[in-house]
């Protein structure tokens with residue numbers, strides 16, 4: 001169905017001001033709400049990690065005690081994964097998918113508002129654990145049973161963690177259905193599947209992963225809740241339950257989850273690189289194929305998180321995990337070939353995209369190491385893994401998020417972000433990030449296990465940890481620069497115009513910010529670069 | 543940059559050495575992959591930077607099937623090679639010795655380790671205040687692991703191996719240990735004092751080990767043999 005008006009003409013007359021934002025069903029406003037809330041959780045979870053780094057700066061306990069430290073890393077991980085990265089995807093997709101497909105809104109605007117508010121509610125419930133007498137959940141974002149059972153982790157904080165995550169998960173599932181319906185049901189005339197922007201293709205695969213993996217997490221959380229409150233015994237070996245079952249369920253969700261928070265950002269990078277190379281994406285179809293392959297493989301690798309349990313088929317999961325590197329490699333070569341013989345410029349979005357390429361490359365390579373069971377026997381649950389995962393999640397997701405922000409905020413707000421501050425932000429973050437996380441490889445190889453508030457003195461770990469903590473301060477500074485830049489630019493930034501980057505995809509064919517229901521008039525869509533075609537008015541493909 | 547991660551410990555078990563040399567192979571290949579890929583990116587950034595004032599479009603090429611098949615195939619071959627190397631190492635590392643020189647039963651609990659020795663009645667229990675110190679003979683030692691409560695993980699960094707201790711089941715690692723004193727920790731997060739579960743294993747001659755086994759229990763054992 002290709003239509004100019006959504007089924008429900010919802011939100012055409014929204015109240016002004018705060019009330020308008022609170023009651024909005026407009027996909028662009030909901031998108032902005034998602035992004036702002038997600039960044040809020042990024043800052044909160046980031047502050048928790050600064051406390052951890054402060055504690056780890058030297059051996060001994062100086063800043064927090066063990067009990068607090070355990071809550072900190074649990075809530076840092078939970079906040080970053082469930083309340084920052086995943087909802088940020090929902091936010092960007094909400095804003096840009098309808099624009100990318102040339103639709104006036106999402107398929108179900110009211111459902112869209114519901115998913116946002118479920119997410120907010122879930123996030124508040126998760127974090128309210130800090131207010132309970134026994135504190136927040138303190139068993140890691142992975143919630144391994146039986147540690148997460150009532151015997152070992154009594155207290156309401158854990159139940160709030162479970163309930164909050166069920167709410168957030170439900171929100172993700174409903175949001176996925178909504179966006180999927182939008183992409184398949186509301187594309188503009190001429191927008192065939194193979195003309196969709198790659199960002200939107202990556203979102204399709206991401207939504208599929210959400211729809212298959214989040215229900216499993218929800219079921220596992222419900223079972224844990226039953227165990228804790230109704231004597232279920234699913235994961236309790238003393239009642240015939242199985243702690244390993246929890247790990248299977250959690251990682252059957254957990255591994256696709258890491259692709260849920262990276263694939264959309266592959267998409268972002270793939271939008272940005274062609275624009276600033278002034279060339280089409282090299283190997284569009286190959287790229288789509290690689291994305292589908294990653295999506296399919298990602299459901300067959302989960303037990304690589306369980307190599308040391310002695311309960312899984314290590315060679316099988318190792319083989320599948322290494323295979324998944326291949327389509328990822330294809331993407332790298334596509335990006336390089338897109339830049340090859342182009343005319344490259346490096347405004348802030350492109351700088352962050354380049355940062356992403358280098359940082360994610362390192363994270364991807366250490367991923368092959370931990371995919372080898374013998375190597376994993378050595379480095380599993382050490383700081384090596386903490387390093388690997390942050391090169392992927394921070395070097396990947398966060399660098400690409402900032403690329404997306406600098407690229408798209410002009411569209412969302414109508415104002416350009418400051419370039420000088422943007423570049424300062426980039427270089428500070430690049431340096432701070434590497435100082436924080438690169439030494440962690442060596443800490444792990446030296447045997448420092450993760451999730452510890454303290455480590456022995458004279459273990460050769462002091463210098464590495466001190467450097468890492470200093471680096472985290474620089475990262476924090478870089479984020480402050482970003483917030484300052486955002487504040488100043490939203491007040492006084494240069495006007496963006498419709499298409500400040502000379503870009504390719506439909507969001508640039510309308511005003512900044514786009515009007516209600518997005519487009520006054522759509523350009524003809526004859527390739528995956530309709531705006532490029534319109535600008536160069538020649539035949540659709542060169 | 544990648545090279546600075548090469549300082550992997552050598553390993554004090556034959557299994558650890560196996561892992562360490564596998565790590566080194568991976569590292570060389572990884573360094574190659576990193577240099578080629580990062581080099582191509584860096585080259586593009588430097589070489590294809592737009593000249594100021596040059597507004598012409600560069601050539602708009604879209605695809606090249608041969609090239610794309612090649613860059614699918616090369617990594618595919620590479621990961622098969624890495625998988626095979628790692629699978630061989632895995633077999634060696636996982637191999638259980640049919641007649642170990644000692645079998646040590648290890649039980650993790652919140653927060654310490656209990657070591658018992660098959661058929662000798664010897665038992666050493668460590669606590670956060672007084673971590674366990676135990677002896678094993680140089681040679682093939684089997685550790686049979688379980689847990690009394692939550693999941694723990696038995697990890698001796700110098701062995702380059704860890705294995706989870708899971709309540710309700712036994713897991714096992716077999717290592718061929720060199721003489722020496724080795725510190726261990728719990729690697730799987732297990733609650734409040736997870737960081738306070740260290741233990742020490744000293745590998746000594748079979749005679750010294752047997753003599754230690756005969757010693758009457760006296761609370762926490764002396765670790766000096």
Ligand code: HEM
Nearest residue numbers: 046049073074077080085140141393394450451452472475
């Ligand atoms: C300023 C930036 C950050 C710093 C300094 C930081 C620091 C840390 C540290 C030190 C740990 C290990 C704690 C421990 O094992 O004791 C950790 C764990 C973790 N981090 Fe970060 N991190 C940052 C950003 C991020 C981001 C952006 C993400 C995800 C998008 C993330 C996701 C995680 C996860 C999932 C864990 C595992 C938590 C667990 O063990 O349960 N972090 N972080």
Ligand SMILES: [Cu+2]
Nearest residue numbers: 254255302305
């Ligand atoms: Cu995984």
Ligand SMILES: [Cu+2]
Nearest residue numbers: 694728732739
């Ligand atoms: Cu433990």
